[in-house]
Amino acid sequence: MRTLAAALIALPLLAAPAAAQRSGTYEVTGTTLDGRPYSGVALLRQVGLVSWQVLWSVGGAEIQGVGMTAGNVFSVAFDAGESTGLGIYTIASDGTMTGQWTVVGAPALGTETLTPR
Numbered sequence: 001m002r003t004l005a006a007a008l009i010a011l012p013l014l015a016a017p018a019a020a021q022r023s024g025t026y027e028v029t030g031t032t033l034d035g036r037p038y039s040g041v042a043l044l045r046q047v048g049l050v051s052w053q054v055l056w057s058v059g060g061a062e063i064q065g066v067g068m069t070a071g072n073v074f075s076v077a078f079d080a081g082e083s084t085g086l087g088i089y090t091i092a093s094d095g096t097m098t099g100q101w102t103v104v105g106a107p108a109l110g111t112e113t114l115t116p117r
Helices: 002-015
Strands: 024-031 037-046 051-058 061-070 073-080 083-091 097-103 110-116
Touching (some): 051 073, 061 083, 083 110
Antiparallel strands (some): 024 110, 037 051, 073 083, 097 110
């Protein structure tokens, strides 16, 4: 019974979103899969306890995705045209998210930093 109670107490701690991540506008900087730099803007909107809608505007293109937080990790899947993209970021205490991304089947990784405005 004690083990069950401890698990139930810990569950909200595992599911709670990182306090520093918030809905809003983020400056985007990164590198493409072939290492070229890019920049743009991302809009994040929380749509559930730990779920997010993401809209990037980069290089004249708009990219839509969905994400999830788990502690200080933000994971996102996005529509990359004919492929699906995946990104994993670490959320810093100031809300900045730094990570890597790729598309399914790609032989490389890109990098990206999202900085709250």
